[in-house]
Amino acid sequence: MAYLSLGSNLGDRETNLRTALEQLGQLGEVTAVSSLYETEPVEVSDQPWFLNCAAALKTNLMPKQLLSHMLKIEQAMGRRRTIPKGPRIIDIDILLLGNSVIHAAQLDVPHPSLHLRRFVLEPLAEIAPEVRHPVLKRTARELLQGLPRDSGAVKKQGRVSDF
Numbered sequence: 448m449a450y451l452s453l454g455s456n457l458g459d460r461e462t463n464l465r466t467a468l469e470q471l472g473q474l475g476e477v478t479a480v481s482s483l484y485e486t487e488p489v490e491v492s493d494q495p496w497f498l499n500c501a502a503a504l505k506t507n508l509m510p511k512q513l514l515s516h517m518l519k520i521e522q523a524m525g526r527r528r529t530i531p532k533g534p535r536i537i538d539i540d541i542l543l544l545g546n547s548v549i550h551a552a553q554l555d556v557p558h559p560s561l562h563l564r565r566f567v568l569e570p571l572a573e574i575a576p577e578v579r580h581p582v583l584k585r586t587a588r589e590l591l592q593g594l595p596r597d598s599g600a601v602k603k604q605g606r607v608s609d610f
Contacts, residue, residue, distance in 0.1 A: 452571070495534060
């Protein structure tokens, strides 16, 4: 089971997320999708707010294959990596992949910032509150509860329509 984070802050953000989720469905079975959360940008603050969600994907792909397919989805949707952490049509990150711990070129699982980001943990804890971080040995719910209150604005917006 792969747990993914999706975000968009350009164009029709909800449609971008829905399109990415539909494309991810070709890589396996999307078994859960969180509510949408509007979130303030982190690190590069001079950009539009994001719409984020988390998804659970049951897949037989190997980690690097999954990453490769996700990058192709982003590219096909028009993502251009011109400004690190800058505005983007779509961003898809692997948060967790079963109990795997992977440190390879272009792929770190669990996501190295997972435990620090409210915009990731709120949607993840919604769909998989008891999923455990394989290194920190804490659940998504515990990680979320351990964040400082001022760790970024995250506003629940509702569900992804038509998914």
